[in-house]
Amino acid sequence: MIPDVLITVFAAVLGLLIGSFSNVLIWRLPRHESVNFPPSHCPNCDHALAPIDLVPVLSWAMLGGKCRYCKAPISPRYPIVELITGAGYALLSVVFPYSQVGASLLGLCLLFTLLLVASVIDQETYTIPDEISLPGAAIGLLFGLVNARSGAADTTGLPVFAEALRGMLLGAGLLIAIDLLGSWVIRRFRERAFPEFPLGYQQIALSLLAGAWLGAGWGVGVGVLSAAANLLGRRTFRVPEWLTLGGTLLSLVLTGTGAGPGLILMVQGALAAAGGMALLCGLYWWLSPLITKTPEDDSDDYDASAMGFGDVKLAALIGAFLGWEKLIVAVVFAVVAGAVLGVLQLLIFKENRLKFGPYLAIGAVLALLFGSQLVQMYRGLFGL
Incomplete structure (x- = not known):
């Protein structure tokens, strides 16, 4: 038990650090900038940031949400992404203890980061970079290959290779079929x-x-x-x-x-x-x-298209990490979340401010946490 507690603390700290790097991806990928060069700098005055300026959450709070050098405001999105990532990693380490799932915990955390980065970028730019979705789907297949060789069961939270490949293809196929038929109707x-x-x-x-x-x-x-x-x-x-x-x-x-x-x-x-x-x-x-x-x-x-092609590739990523059964659960959750949150946004803001990508990400996280139980419940009800 003690090692798992320590790993949860370590996961939370790692999540804060990865959240800081996620902010770099969120800013640079849509602008087609290198994530390595130049080093971190203020987007307003271009002054290079010192290590003391890059401490997750604390630097933003100590600077009052402003650049140390030009006093330009720093978006609260930066500490929010860091906190969400830290909390998400800690939660995953509790639900999927390292003593039970081993290195698969790294895959689950990676999936969480990819979903968060894709969601924020989609919300801010209405696009999901291929650099996130396509390599991410390939990485999901690699984790499935490792699981297949080790004989890992569903307790790892990740599927074996055959199920990962099936999930990737069906994930992309389901959304592209909706897009094809929906676009045909629109036209x-x-x-x-x-x-x-x-x-x-x-x-x-x-x-x-x-x-x-x-x-x-x-x-x-x-x-x-x-x-x-x-x-x-x-x-x-x-x-x-x-x-x-x-x-x-x-x-x-x-x-x-x-x-x-x-x-x-x-x-x-x-x-x-x-x-x-x-x-x-x-x-x-x-x-x-x-x-x-x-x-x-x-x-x-x-x-005209009924659905963005970025959502199709994001669904492929989700299917590769979760397998086809949890993918279906994720899509159902996404549709329900889209309906509920969409109505709330219409009532509050008079418009729907979220793209479908964030809904897919929400559905994927819920499917990761509760998908196995729901699939087992479904099988029990229908005797499968």
Whole structure:
């Protein structure tokens, strides 16, 4: 018991320090600045900060929330992020004691930090940097690989590799499917005016349909073949959405009436294929030197979207760390939190000030803390 108490204290202190670094990420990532250089400095006067200026929480309080050198106000967001991170790390160390979960506690704390940083950036800039979501999803898979090799059980709070991969694909797939269908409705079932080259939403929709009938792997393969055809033809070959999205919906209806493979398997294949293709698109848009903007940008060059693509990648990160079952719990919590907090904000501020990213983060933390119990309860009720 004593070692766990000491580790909780250590986790709280570590959380304060990581919270300070999180503030660096929150400020610099949206501005495409290096997180290493230049050293910490006042954003108003650019004066380098001394070590005494960088003590989490205490420096801000002792300076009265103002820069030591130019007296410009310092946002209270800085100590708030540090306190939230410290408290979050301490809570995780209590719920998942190190003596039981071992190094998985580091993964849980990392997930907490990634969710917090993504949420604050999303709230301030309406974007979620790929530098957070895509590498974060890959790290979630790595922790799953470690769990698989060690034979760790669900008590670690993290899934094994197979469940992490499944959670990542279904997380991205679920939100991109909502985005595809919602955007189709917003456009009143008209085709996209600006299909991306060589791969984009058209290939994701095609993978959704192909995955429903052929499974996740073949579904992604069909999407990749479509992108290859675009490259070889040096033009975008349109794949009509009445065929891809309409075909997927019709397939599910027919399956629900007894035709074709099992409905659950069809849905899983469709979502996993669409999620895999969406992540390939996200990786391409992030790394390609030819791309200067993505379909997330508010531009006349892109069609209206029902959901930001950053939310899709954030869901992939959450699924990689939590597995597909807790991912579903996280999405349900996010929707409920969005409804409740959205109404409260409308009543108080006359507008909804939170993006969906923070709701997803809230749902993920709740799913991490209570997801296992809720999944077990669900299985007990339905005899699964």
